[in-house]
Amino acid sequence: MLKVTGIFKNFNKHEVLKGIDLTVNKGNVVVILGPSGSGKTTLLRCINFLEKADRGHLDFDEISLDYDTVTRKQINDVRKKTAFVFQNYNLFNNKTVLENVTEGLVYGHGVEKAKAVEIAKKAIDKVGLSDRYDYYPSQLSGGQQQRVGIARAIAIEPEVILFDEPTSALDPELIGEVLTIIRQLAKEGKTMVIVTHEMQFAREIATHVIFMEEGVIVEEGNPERVFSKPEKERTRQFLSRVLPPEYMI
Numbered sequence: 134m135l136k137v138t139g140i141f142k143n144f145n146k147h148e149v150l151k152g153i154d155l156t157v158n159k160g161n162v163v164v165i166l167g168p169s170g171s172g173k174t175t176l177l178r179c180i181n182f183l184e185k186a187d188r189g190h191l192d193f194d195e196i197s198l199d200y201d202t203v204t205r206k207q208i209n210d211v212r213k214k215t216a217f218v219f220q221n222y223n224l225f226n227n228k229t230v231l232e233n234v235t236e237g238l239v240y241g242h243g244v245e246k247a248k249a250v251e252i253a254k255k256a257i258d259k260v261g262l263s264d265r266y267d268y269y270p271s272q273l274s275g276g277q278q279q280r281v282g283i284a285r286a287i288a289i290e291p292e293v294i295l296f297d298e299p300t301s302a303l304d305p306e307l308i309g310e311v312l313t314i315i316r317q318l319a320k321e322g323k324t325m326v327i328v329t330h331e332m333q334f335a336r337e338i339a340t341h342v343i344f345m346e347e348g349v350i351v352e353e354g355n356p357e358r359v360f361s362k363p364e365k366e367r368t369r370q371f372l373s374r375v376l377p378p379e380y381m382i
């Protein structure tokens with residue numbers, strides 16, 4: 134369904150992605166782990182062109198493109214199939230919850246206003262905020278704001294939702310409500326790529342785990358295997374730092 138191959142990206146001659154290959158099949162939940170600075174965010178951003186990779190290839194259903202010759206139309210086609218959930222929510226502070234979710238449908242996807250409002254309300258209800266349509270982001274908790282971020286993503290019915298550390302800006306007591314919604318989406322078979330530092334959650338939800346370091350994929354596989362029997366020393370070291378000891382064998 135979605136496959137990127139040989140993705141390279143540099144910032145000011147610093148090579149941040151060094152030939153990444155990633156395949157996401159329908160219904161997969163791919164979790165990307167790795168230390169800070171390893172290129173996780175950059176990879177997600179390259180997938181939906183928030184950042185433009187220097188080279189590499191992307192196949193997404195009928196779309197097939199090379200990053201160095203990509204056209205505006207191809208970028209728009211990929212964007213129609215993907216939604217991004219940001220670490221810091223990225224909501225419009227001067228717009229209400231309902232407006233935040235409606236906006237992308239109308240301007241990004243050409244949905245007629247009344248229909249967009251109807252779809253947006255359904256998405257907001259789904260994340261448990263049906264009593265907050267007219268609130269502004271500043272009137273919501275971080276967890277609620279991130280749930281609006283997720284409502285905005287699911288409203289467009291993307292084929293793949295890309296989550297970049299969706300809970301890392303949240304106070305510990307608010308993390309659970311956001312993870313619950315992502316779990317629910319997984320249960321419904323939504324296809325997702327999730328960068329997270331929530332290891333317990335990653336292990337539970339992932340169908341495939343990728344461990345990245347310094348712009349390359351060091352190791353990948355099914356979560357049980359990667360978490361309990363990492364093959365590479367680098368993976369083992371990383372996991373031993375972030376997992377409680379009882380998880381390491």
Ligand SMILES: Nc1ncnc2c1ncn2[C@@H]1O[C@H](COP(=O)(O)OP(=O)(O)OP(=O)(O)O)[C@@H](O)[C@H]1O
Nearest residue numbers: 144145149167168169170171172173174175176298
């Ligand atoms: N817009 C940018 N301009 C210059 N350098 C950047 C830019 N974005 C990222 N980088 C650099 O690319 C490298 C990878 O960054 P990236 O944000 O992808 O890492 P990450 O794995 O998501 O880290 P974290 O876990 O801290 O979020 C870092 O060295 C970072 O400083």
Ligand SMILES: [Mg+2]
Nearest residue numbers: 173174175298
């Ligand atoms: Mg990041």
